[in-house]
Amino acid sequence: MSEPSPVFEPQFLQVRELSVAYGRSQVLFDITLAAPRHGAVAVLGRNGAGKTTLLKTIVGELTARSGTIAMDLHDITRLPTERRVRLGLGYVPQEHAVFDRLTVRENLEVAALLNRDLSPIDQVLAWFPKLGQRLGQPAGTLSGGERKMLAIGRAILSRPKLLLLDEPTEGVWSGVIEEIAERLRELIKNTAVVIVEQHLELALNLADYTYVLDRGRVVLEGRASAVRHDPKLLHLLAP
Numbered sequence: 001m002s003e004p005s006p007v008f009e010p011q012f013l014q015v016r017e018l019s020v021a022y023g024r025s026q027v028l029f030d031i032t033l034a035a036p037r038h039g040a041v042a043v044l045g046r047n048g049a050g051k052t053t054l055l056k057t058i059v060g061e062l063t064a065r066s067g068t069i070a071m072d073l074h075d076i077t078r079l080p081t082e083r084r085v086r087l088g089l090g091y092v093p094q095e096h097a098v099f100d101r102l103t104v105r106e107n108l109e110v111a112a113l114l115n116r117d118l119s120p121i122d123q124v125l126a127w128f129p130k131l132g133q134r135l136g137q138p139a140g141t142l143s144g145g146e147r148k149m150l151a152i153g154r155a156i157l158s159r160p161k162l163l164l165l166d167e168p169t170e171g172v173w174s175g176v177i178e179e180i181a182e183r184l185r186e187l188i189k190n191t192a193v194v195i196v197e198q199h200l201e202l203a204l205n206l207a208d209y210t211y212v213l214d215r216g217r218v219v220l221e222g223r224a225s226a227v228r229h230d231p232k233l234l235h236l237l238a239p
């Protein structure tokens with residue numbers, strides 16, 4: 001008797017041969033990448049490699065020149081951002097992820113208002129108890145770590161099925177990084193996550209699979225455990 005063929009779960013996010021340009025300047029070249037329904041993939045690469053451009057194109061802030069983006073088998077390549085959000089897309093951008101002049105509470109309330117599928121703000125506070133002590137404080141006065149917690153908290157209020165995280169620990173004191181990482185580990189158990197992260201150890205720890213970009217191309221990919229030991233890795237990340 002022959003072996004039964006393995007059953008593969010379809011990937012939740014499927015990016016195929018994606019090319020993106022700013023005007024005449026092409027920045028991404030034929031990127032192919034996938035993320036499972038429950039699990040994280042990391043996107044690494046030195047400054048300017050194209051990581052943020054990739055996330056912005058998946059969100060719909062930038063338009064693909066060619067290639068396709070599918071989410072849960074829906075082709076979203078030409079959909080406006082709000083339709084992608086309705087299909088379950090969440091995004092924590094690298095910058096301007098919170099309203100500086102609004103308090104922590106107001107930031108969370110605005111996010112809850114914008115999302116139809118409300119989950120209580122209390123859930124965010126249970127996740128990040130530090131925010132509970134800062135509810136009346138303008139977000140602009142938070143520490144780097146607290147701002148990231150608020151940004152992630154705002155994103156999870158909509159219970160995204162796919163969450164894109166652009167440098168969730170940038171500017172965060174090392175003592176707080178593990179606290180954020182712990183929450184992300186919980187989230188990854190039931191969410192598709194794409195994480196762009198400079199903190200190599202953290203990225204390889206959280207992700208099942210890793211893509212390394214260099215000048216807009218995927219030049220190395222594989223299971224995080226294999227990429228970690230690839231001799232090309234440090235060279236590709238060197239400034």
Ligand SMILES: Nc1ncnc2c1ncn2[C@@H]1O[C@H](COP(=O)(O)OP(=O)(O)OP(=O)(O)O)[C@@H](O)[C@H]1O
Binds near residue numbers: 027049051052054
């Ligand atoms: N609005 C823009 N107009 C023109 N070129 C841009 C624009 N934004 C980014 N670029 C260029 O696109 C390339 C990729 O930038 P991107 O921000 O995607 O890289 P990155 O890998 O996210 O870098 P970093 O780690 O520094 O955030 C860079 O060469 C950058 O200068």
